[in-house]
Amino acid sequence: MLMEHLNASDPRPVIPLGHGDPSAFPSFRTTPLAEDAVCAALRSAKFNGYSSTVGILPARRAAAEYLSKGLPHKLSPDDVFLTIGCTQALQTILTVLARPGANILLPRPGFPYYEATAGFCHLEVRHFDLVPEKDWEVDLAAVEALSDENTVAMVIINPGNPCGNVFKYEHLKKVAETARKLGILVIADEVYSHLTFGGALPQILENTPSDFFLKIVNTLNESVEICYDKIKEIPCITCPSKPEGSMFVMVKLNLSLLEDIKDDTDFCCKLATEESVIILPGVAVGLKDWLRVTFAIEPSSLNDGLGRIKAFCQRHAKKQ
Structure with missing residues (x-):
C-alpha cells in the first residue's frame, strides 16, 4: 500500500526504513562462508531428497551443541525440531497447541503473523x-x-520486534515464574539469533568467524546511535528507549503538533509521496499512532x- x-x-532514491530483511544491503550481506556451505551441501548430493520431518540429524546435532552453550545441561538432537523458517515454526507450534476453546496471549505491539496463524x-x-x-x-x-x-x-519476542528491546535477566525470570x-x-x-538451514548448518555454526558477527x-x-540521535531532533516524534537488540525501534507520533496528519497510516502515506521514505505505521503491529523504523x-x-523525515x-x- x-x-x-x-x-x-x-x-531521489527511495529510502526503505520499513523492511524486515536487511540482507539486500552490502553491510548486512550473509558471510561468504555461509553461502559456500549452502552450495557445498547442495553439491554433495547428500541432502537433496526428502529428509526426516524433524530435520536431518547432522543439522539437529549442530543446533543442539550450539544451543547448549551456557546451559547447565546439554541438549540432544532429539530436543531439536528444525523448520523452514519462522513461518513454519509458528504454524507447527500453534497447531499443536490448538484445541476447542483455547486462547493464547500475544504481546502488543508484536509480530502480526502470530495473530493470523x-x-x-x-x-x-x-x-x-x-x-x-x-x-517495553x-x-x-x-x-x-x-x-x-x-x-x-x-x-x-526477544530481542523485540518491533520495539528493539532486550529483556533483562531478572524480567525474564519473572516472566517464567x-x-x-x-x-x-x-x-x-x-x-x-541465527537464520540458517539444512545440511549447511553444521559448517555455518562451527566455522563462521566471530569477527563477522x-x-x-x-x-x-x-x-x-544515528537513529536515536536524529529522532530526538524531531519534536513530533518520541522514542521512549534506545533499541538494544534486533533492528527496529518504535517511536510515538504526537499528532497534536501536526496540522494535516490524521493518524500513523496517513503520516506514512504522505511521507512516501513527499519524501520517498517508507516506514511502517504502528497500527500494523498493534499500536495506533506509533511508527516502526528499521535501522x-x-x-x-x-x-x-x-x-527527510x-x-x-x-x-x-x-504554525505557532
Whole structure:
C-alpha cells in the first residue's frame, strides 16, 4: 500500500526504513562462508531428497551443541525440531497447541503473523501490553488477568520486534515464574539469533568467524546511535528507549503538533509521496499512532532517510 504512494517523478532514491530483511544491503550481506556451505551441501548430493520431518540429524546435532552453550545441561538432537523458517515454526507450534476453546496471549505491539496463524488454528487471541516507559517490559499483571483455564501459552519476542528491546535477566525470570504459576507454556521467539538451514548448518555454526558477527553488531550499533540521535531532533516524534537488540525501534507520533496528519497510516502515506521514505505505521503491529523504523540499512542512507523525515515533519508542523 505504501509503495503505491511513492512519487515516480522524485529523482531521489527511495529510502526503505520499513523492511524486515536487511540482507539486500552490502553491510548486512550473509558471510561468504555461509553461502559456500549452502552450495557445498547442495553439491554433495547428500541432502537433496526428502529428509526426516524433524530435520536431518547432522543439522539437529549442530543446533543442539550450539544451543547448549551456557546451559547447565546439554541438549540432544532429539530436543531439536528444525523448520523452514519462522513461518513454519509458528504454524507447527500453534497447531499443536490448538484445541476447542483455547486462547493464547500475544504481546502488543508484536509480530502480526502470530495473530493470523492463531486465527487459522481457531485460537482466541488475547493481548498483553509491553510498557514503553519500562523499556517495553511485559505487563505481568495483565498476563495474570488475561489468563484462564483455557490459556495454552504466551509469546515472548526477544530481542523485540518491533520495539528493539532486550529483556533483562531478572524480567525474564519473572516472566517464567508467572507462566509457571499460571501453568502455561512460554513460546520464546528469538528469531534474530541465527537464520540458517539444512545440511549447511553444521559448517555455518562451527566455522563462521566471530569477527563477522562483531562487524554486523558494530554496524547496527552505529545505526542505533544515528537513529536515536536524529529522532530526538524531531519534536513530533518520541522514542521512549534506545533499541538494544534486533533492528527496529518504535517511536510515538504526537499528532497534536501536526496540522494535516490524521493518524500513523496517513503520516506514512504522505511521507512516501513527499519524501520517498517508507516506514511502517504502528497500527500494523498493534499500536495506533506509533511508527516502526528499521535501522538495518547503510548508515549513509539512514542519515538521509531520517533527514527527510525531519523535513517532512517541519513542513507539516502546526504554525505557532
